[in-house]
Amino acid sequence: MPRDAVITYSIKELANDFMVTARTLRHYEEQGLLSPGRQGQNRIYTVKDRARLSWILRGKRVGFSLTEIGDMLDLYNLGDGRETQVAVTKKLCRDRVDALQRQMKDIRDTIEELEGFCEEVDSLVKKKNGEWIIEG
Amino acid sequence: MPRDAVITYSIKELANDFMVTARTLRHYEEQGLLSPGRQGQNRIYTVKDRARLSWILRGKRVGFSLTEIGDMLDLYNLGDGRETQVAVTKKLCRDRVDALQRQMKDIRDTIEELEGFCEEVDSLVKKKNGEWIIEG
DNA sequence: TTTCGAATTGACGTTAACGTCAACGTTAAG
DNA sequence: CTTAACGTTGACGTTAACGTCAATTCGAAA
Numbered sequence: 001m002p003r004d005a006v007i008t009y010s011i012k013e014l015a016n017d018f019m020v021t022a023r024t025l026r027h028y029e030e031q032g033l034l035s036p037g038r039q040g041q042n043r044i045y046t047v048k049d050r051a052r053l054s055w056i057l058r059g060k061r062v063g064f065s066l067t068e069i070g071d072m073l074d075l076y077n078l079g080d081g082r083e084t085q086v087a088v089t090k091k092l093c094r095d096r097v098d099a100l101q102r103q104m105k106d107i108r109d110t111i112e113e114l115e116g117f118c119e120e121v122d123s124l125v126k127k128k129n130g131e132w133i134i135e136g
Numbered sequence: 137m138p139r140d141a142v143i144t145y146s147i148k149e150l151a152n153d154f155m156v157t158a159r160t161l162r163h164y165e166e167q168g169l170l171s172p173g174r175q176g177q178n179r180i181y182t183v184k185d186r187a188r189l190s191w192i193l194r195g196k197r198v199g200f201s202l203t204e205i206g207d208m209l210d211l212y213n214l215g216d217g218r219e220t221q222v223a224v225t226k227k228l229c230r231d232r233v234d235a236l237q238r239q240m241k242d243i244r245d246t247i248e249e250l251e252g253f254c255e256e257v258d259s260l261v262k263k264k265n266g267e268w269i270i271e272g
Numbered sequence: 273t274t275t276c277g278a279a280t281t282g283a284c285g286t287t288a289a290c291g292t293c294a295a296c297g298t299t300a301a302g
Numbered sequence: 303c304t305t306a307a308c309g310t311t312g313a314c315g316t317t318a319a320c321g322t323c324a325a326t327t328c329g330a331a332a
Contacts, residue, residue, distance in 0.1 A: 011279070022279085027320060041327075042279055055249075061242045063199045066319070076253065086261055093254045100243050100250075106197045107236050107243075113191075114236075117212065118229045125222055148308075158309085163290060177297075178309055202289070 009045040018053060028056060031066050033073065062100065072096065145181040154189060164192060167202050169209065198236065208232065 011022045028034045029043075033056055036043045045053075052073070059069040075089050147158045164170045165179075169192055172179040181189075188209070195205040211225050 021321080023320065023322085026280090031319090040329095041281095058242050058246060061199075061239060062246055072250075083261070086257055089257055090254055093250050093257075097247050097250050100247050103197060104240060104243050106194050107240055110194060110198055111233050111236050114208075114229050114233050118226055121222055121225055121229075125219075146308080157291080159290065159292085162310090167289090177311095 007047055009050065011043050011045070014045045014050065014053065017050075018057060020057070025053070028053070028066070031070060033066060033070050063103065143183055145186065147179050147181070150181045150186065150189065153186075154193060156193070161189070164189070164202070167206060169202060169206050199239065 011025055015022045036045045036049050056069050147161055151158045151161055172181045172185050192205050
């Protein structure tokens with residue numbers, strides 16, 4: 001029972017919730033992607049850490065490496081509004097978006113190809129049946 | 137100059153065309169993804185090999201592993217029209233398509249987030265300028 | 273107080289997808 | 303004939319993203 005009303009998670013809780021191992025969370029921390037607080041020696045994860053992890057995992061699913069994800073998370077840590085930094089950040093952002101859009105096209109094409117193949121298989125079977133071929 | 141009118145490619149030609157190394161093509165062959173003919177000792181790639189390679193690389197771009205891509209290419213080698221095999225093949229196909237569609241959603245979400253962040257950065261700068269803050 | 277479960281920190285192992293390098297064969301040009 | 307360019311087969315190296323295991327430590331329950 002939490003003494004305060006602050007929602008936190010143990011490493012295993014968070015790991016289970018996101019279907020990853022505790023080792024994975026420690027690894028992400030080693031890589032600087034997460035930095036949970038400590039309660040004594042143990043890690044305690046907040047809701048913000050949760051959101052961050054969610055972002056990380058989605059990044060992975062779309063094919064980014066951990067270092068790339070780290071870079072993207074760093075973008076959020078601007079703080080200083082130096083004009084050049086802002087410009088750089090926005091360019092990186094747009095580059096990412098472009099890459100993702102190219103990836104979407106690839107996926108669409110692959111889906112089409114797979115569905116086309118699926119139909120091909122169907123018609124192949126029907127043809128066989130049409131010629132009264134019961135089994136190959 | 138080719139003696140016949142059959143279009144073929146050397147390993148380096150193909151590699152250059154697709155912006156990969158020769159080693160990569162040999163690696164794909166080791167993994168059974170490609171099986172070019174030989175002219176003496178040298179590999180000769182046909183137009184079919186080209187198409188296969190194109191498929192492989194697109195598969196990579198959408199996040200499949202080489203073994204997964206190999207499995208998918210094997211689907212095309214049905215030949216035997218055994219009913220069960222056909223069913224299995226179609227299920228694998230559909231599973232792939234589902235996975236790809238989930239991936240598309242992830243990508244769309246990520247794009248949204250990135251664009252949202254981009255605008256956030258913009259408004260942050262304008263605010264600063266509105267308050268006559270030239271530089272952070 | 274002992275014991276148990278959950279967490280921690282090293283540190284080394286593993287897999288995928290190539291990179292890199294050595295040693296060698298072939299062919300066309302000078 | 304010899305050099306260069308291109309190709310070949312091992313075979314070992316590398317990086318990323320964790321897995322795995324050993325040796326603790328800590329807090330709560332029996």
